[in-house]
Amino acid sequence: MNYRMAKVIVDVPSRETDRPFDYLIPESMAGWIEVGSRVGVPFGRRTVQGFVVSLHEQPEMDRSRMKAIQELLDMTPPLPPDLVELAEWMSRKYACSLISALQAMIPAALKGKAERYIRVTDADGEGLSEEGSTDASDSLYPLPRLVTPEEEEILAFVRASDTVTMTQLGARYPEAASLIKDMLARGVLTESQAIKDKVRKKTVKTVAAAVSGQAAQEALASFGPQARRQKEVLEFLLELSLPLSLQEVLSTLQVTAGTVKKLVEKGFAVIEDVEVFRDPYQGRRFQRSEPLTRTPEQEQVYHRLTESLDAERHEVFLLHGVTGSGKTEVYLQTIECCIASGRQAIVLVPEISLTPQMVERFKGRFGAKVAVMHSRLSTGERYDEWRKIREGRVEVAIGARSAIFAPFNRLGLIVMDEEHETSYKQEETPKYHARDVAVMRARQHGAAVILGSATPSLESYHAARSGGGDYGEFAPVLLEMKQRPSGSQLPGVQIVDMREELKEGNRSMFSRALHQGIAARLERGEQTVLLLNRRGYSTFVMCRTCGYVAGCPDCDISLTYHQKSNNLRCHYCGYAEVAPSVCPECGSEHIRYFGTGTQRVEGELAKLFPGIRVIRMDVDTTSEKGAHEKLLQAFREKKGDVLLGTQMVAKGLDFPDVTLVGVIAADTALNFPDFRSAEKTFQLLTQVAGRAGRHQLPGEVFIQSYMPEHYSIVHASGHDYLSFVREELKTRKTLHYPPYSRLILVTLSHEKLPLLLRMAENFAGDLRVKAQRQGWFGSLDRFAPAALDILGPVASPIPRIKNRYRFQCMVKYRGELDAVGLVRETAAATLDQLRDAMLQISIDVDPQMLM
Numbered sequence: 001m002n003y004r005m006a007k008v009i010v011d012v013p014s015r016e017t018d019r020p021f022d023y024l025i026p027e028s029m030a031g032w033i034e035v036g037s038r039v040g041v042p043f044g045r046r047t048v049q050g051f052v053v054s055l056h057e058q059p060e061m062d063r064s065r066m067k068a069i070q071e072l073l074d075m076t077p078p079l080p081p082d083l084v085e086l087a088e089w090m091s092r093k094y095a096c097s098l099i100s101a102l103q104a105m106i107p108a109a110l111k112g113k114a115e116r117y118i119r120v121t122d123a124d125g126e127g128l129s130e131e132g133s134t135d136a137s138d139s140l141y142p143l144p145r146l147v148t149p150e151e152e153e154i155l156a157f158v159r160a161s162d163t164v165t166m167t168q169l170g171a172r173y174p175e176a177a178s179l180i181k182d183m184l185a186r187g188v189l190t191e192s193q194a195i196k197d198k199v200r201k202k203t204v205k206t207v208a209a210a211v212s213g214q215a216a217q218e219a220l221a222s223f224g225p226q227a228r229r230q231k232e233v234l235e236f237l238l239e240l241s242l243p244l245s246l247q248e249v250l251s252t253l254q255v256t257a258g259t260v261k262k263l264v265e266k267g268f269a270v271i272e273d274v275e276v277f278r279d280p281y282q283g284r285r286f287q288r289s290e291p292l293t294r295t296p297e298q299e300q301v302y303h304r305l306t307e308s309l310d311a312e313r314h315e316v317f318l319l320h321g322v323t324g325s326g327k328t329e330v331y332l333q334t335i336e337c338c339i340a341s342g343r344q345a346i347v348l349v350p351e352i353s354l355t356p357q358m359v360e361r362f363k364g365r366f367g368a369k370v371a372v373m374h375s376r377l378s379t380g381e382r383y384d385e386w387r388k389i390r391e392g393r394v395e396v397a398i399g400a401r402s403a404i405f406a407p408f409n410r411l412g413l414i415v416m417d418e419e420h421e422t423s424y425k426q427e428e429t430p431k432y433h434a435r436d437v438a439v440m441r442a443r444q445h446g447a448a449v450i451l452g453s454a455t456p457s458l459e460s461y462h463a464a465r466s467g468g469g470d471y472g473e474f475a476p477v478l479l480e481m482k483q484r485p486s487g488s489q490l491p492g493v494q495i496v497d498m499r500e501e502l503k504e505g506n507r508s509m510f511s512r513a514l515h516q517g518i519a520a521r522l523e524r525g526e527q528t529v530l531l532l533n534r535r536g537y538s539t540f541v542m543c544r545t546c547g548y549v550a551g552c553p554d555c556d557i558s559l560t561y562h563q564k565s566n567n568l569r570c571h572y573c574g575y576a577e578v579a580p581s582v583c584p585e586c587g588s589e590h591i592r593y594f595g596t597g598t599q600r601v602e603g604e605l606a607k608l609f610p611g612i613r614v615i616r617m618d619v620d621t622t623s624e625k626g627a628h629e630k631l632l633q634a635f636r637e638k639k640g641d642v643l644l645g646t647q648m649v650a651k652g653l654d655f656p657d658v659t660l661v662g663v664i665a666a667d668t669a670l671n672f673p674d675f676r677s678a679e680k681t682f683q684l685l686t687q688v689a690g691r692a693g694r695h696q697l698p699g700e701v702f703i704q705s706y707m708p709e710h711y712s713i714v715h716a717s718g719h720d721y722l723s724f725v726r727e728e729l730k731t732r733k734t735l736h737y738p739p740y741s742r743l744i745l746v747t748l749s750h751e752k753l754p755l756l757l758r759m760a761e762n763f764a765g766d767l768r769v770k771a772q773r774q775g776w777f778g779s780l781d782r783f784a785p786a787a788l789d790i791l792g793p794v795a796s797p798i799p800r801i802k803n804r805y806r807f808q809c810m811v812k813y814r815g816e817l818d819a820v821g822l823v824r825e826t827a828a829a830t831l832d833q834l835r836d837a838m839l840q841i842s843i844d845v846d847p848q849m850l851m
C-alpha cells in the first residue's frame, strides 16, 4: 500500500487541538511510518511530538497547503495499533483528550520535547530547509565563506558532534554569544528543531577478536616481546571468542585501555557499543519455585480458567478467595498455561503490594521471562523493562495500574490482584480505571481476565451475581475458594470496645486485651502486626489554648507536620513554612504537633514494653528507594517484634511467625463523607486480619473501635463477606449509589467565587435541559430503564485549592445512555460561553475519591 498522508495526534494540551491533524509522509519515510509511530511534526512555529493514528492514500486537502512529517522517532512504533484503538475508547469513556490517553501508554522516557540543535551549513546547502529555499537572495548572493580563527574553532566544535543544542553551545563559548548569533544570521550555522527523548538507550563498550583460524595464529606470532600484554589480550579474546565487556577485560587482565586500542589499530580486535538493558533486579538471586500440587478447590478454579484459555475465549472471572486461600498460586499456574500456548500475560497489583515478596514469587517461577514495572524504578530502568516487553523478550509483565498498557502483541491473560483496591483508579488525567481498561484490552485480544480478591468490590461482585446488571460493561464468572491450603483456620477476631476501656480507666491507646496479646508474643518470640488506619489520622498542628489549626493560605485544608524537616506542608499545592513554637493567634506555647499517628504509637510501645523492637512502615520511613523492601526483609529475619504501619502492612504479607494482628482504631474512616467508607473499612480490616496465623501457628486478631456495633466491623470480625455485602447493597440501593447507578463527578474551579458560582449553575442548568430534551432527566427513584439525575452545584469537600475555588456537580445515572458524552458536550459549551482560560472543568467518570 502506498500511503501518502498520516493523521497525527499532537502533544499540545488544549481542547482545540484534541483531534487528528493531517501531514504528508515524505518519500524517505514511506515504508516506515505505521499506525502508532511517534513522529516530530511542525505545528505552528514549533516542532512537537505526535502519534500517527491512521494512514491514508490520498490527502483530503490540497497538497501544497499541507506540511510534512519532519522526523520519525523510533524504528519500531512504540504503540501497537490495538493500543491506539484503546486510546480512542478511553477518550470517549473517560472524557479525556486523545493525547493524554496515548501518553499514559508509553514510558516517561519517550515523552520527548523539542530541542533546538545547531549544525554547520554545508556548501551544498544541506542544513537548509528540505525543499530548498525559494528566497531569491540565496542564489544571487552566495554565502560569505570567509571565516576567522575564532569562528573556525566554533565551527570545528559544532562539526565534531552531531547534536549540539543552543544551550550547550552557549555554555561552551559564553563570550561569543553575539558572534554565534551573527553566524546564524549569515547562514554559516543552521538551527533546527528535533524531538529529544529524556533517556537514551544504555550501551557498553565491548571488545572482540577480529581474526580467527590461520589469521589468528599469524597475528599471535607477530607480537614482539615488547607487545607481550597485547598478545595476552588477544589470546584471551580468542579463547572465549565472544564479545566481552571492555571494562571486564581490562580489570581481569590488568591491562590499560591503550593496550586494547593498539590491537584495534592493528586490526586484530574490534570495539563496539552494544545496547544493554538496565536491570533493576541485577545481581539478585531468586529462589526457583516449582508449581505446588493444587488443592481440590484450586483444581476446580484452575480447570475452569485453563479451559477458557485453551479455547482463546474472552471471559472475565471474579476469583473470590479468602485471605491465604492460594490465589497467587492459581495465578502463577494459570499464567504458566498461558505462556505455554505462546501467549503473554499481564499481572496488575496495587502499587502498595508490589512488595519484594510478590516480585520474588513471580521471578522465582518465571525467571527472566518477567518484566517488572514499578514506580520506584528510575525512568531509564522503567524504559528498559518496557522495551523488553515491546521487543518480545519477556512473556509476563507485572506492575501497578499502568502495566495494563504493556505492549504485548498476543495477550492471553490479564490478572488483577486485589481488584477492589482504589489505587487502580488514576486520579490524574486520564482518569481511567485499570479494571475497565483491562476488560476492554482483553476483549481486543480474545484474552481472559482474572479479578482476584478476598473482598471484591461491590461493583464486580454485583456484576457477577446479576449477570452484568445495572453496572453494565462486564459480567464476570464467579469462582470461589473458601479454604486455606495449609488447613489453618482463619484467625479468631475480637472486637474491643474502646469506650468501655475508657470507662474503666484505661486511657492508653492500647486496650488491655491487645496489651496482653503483645506481651505474650514477646515472651514466645512470635511476631505482631499493628495497623493504624491512616485515613482520618491527620498530622496537623493545633493550639490547645485557642484551638487554632495551621492551615494553607491558598487551600482550605490544614497543613501537615513533617518531623524530619520540622516544617508544615500543604499536600495539595506544596506550600511550606517552618513549624511555629508559639501559637500565631494567641501566643500560647501549648501548640501541639500531632505527629504521624504511627510515631505516636511507636512512642507508646517503647514506654509500655521497654526494649521492644518496632519496625515502623509509613510514608516517612518508606520514602527512599528500596526502604520498603529492607524493612520487610528485617521483619522476616525477625529483627523486629512488631511491624507497625498504615495500609501498607495490610496486604500481601505472608510471614509464618505472625500470630497477632492489632488494629489500633478501626473506625477512623467511617465518618468520611464517602459512600464507600464502610466498604473500605471492611476491606482493610479483613485484609489485615488475614495476615495472622497463615501457617502452622494459630492467629489472633484484636480490632479496637469506638463504633463496635457498625456492620462493617462486625462482619469483618466474622470474616463474613456475604453478610456485609447484603447489608451494604441494601443501603446503596436505597440511596441509588453504585452499583445501582453510575457516577460522574464534575468539578469547576476559578479564582473568582461569584463568577464560579454563576458558571457552575449555568453548567448544571444547561445539563438538565439537555438531559430533559433526551428524555433522560428525572429522579432515579422512578421506575424507568434509563434515568439521569444531577446533584449540585455544591462547594467541593475541599472548597479551595491553590487559590482556586471549587464547586462540584454529581451526575448519577442508570441504563443505556451516553451520559459522558452529554457531560462533555455541556462542559465544552460552558467553556465556550465564558472564554476565560481561568475557568477549569474536570470530569471524573466513575470517581473513587469524592473530594
Ligand SMILES: Nc1ncnc2c1ncn2[C@@H]1O[C@H](COP(=O)(O)OP(=O)(O)OP(=O)(O)O)[C@@H](O)[C@H]1O
Residues within 6 Å of the ligand: 292, 293, 294, 295, 298, 321, 322, 323, 324, 325, 326, 327, 328, 329, 330, 454, 485, 486, 651, 652, 653, 654, 690
Ligand atoms: N496448593 C498448595 N499447597 C500448599 N501450599 C499452598 C498451596 N497453594 C498456596 N499455598 C501456600 O499458602 C499460602 C497462601 O497462599 P497465597 O499467598 O497464594 O494466598 P492468597 O490467596 O494469594 O493470599 P492473600 O490474598 O491473603 O495475599 C502461601 O504460603 C502459599 O505458598
Ligand SMILES: [Zn+2]
Residues within 6 Å of the ligand: 543, 544, 545, 546, 547, 548, 583, 584, 585, 586, 587, 588
Ligand atoms: Zn492559640
Ligand SMILES: [Zn+2]
Residues within 6 Å of the ligand: 552, 553, 554, 555, 570, 571, 572, 573, 574, 575, 802
Ligand atoms: Zn495549599
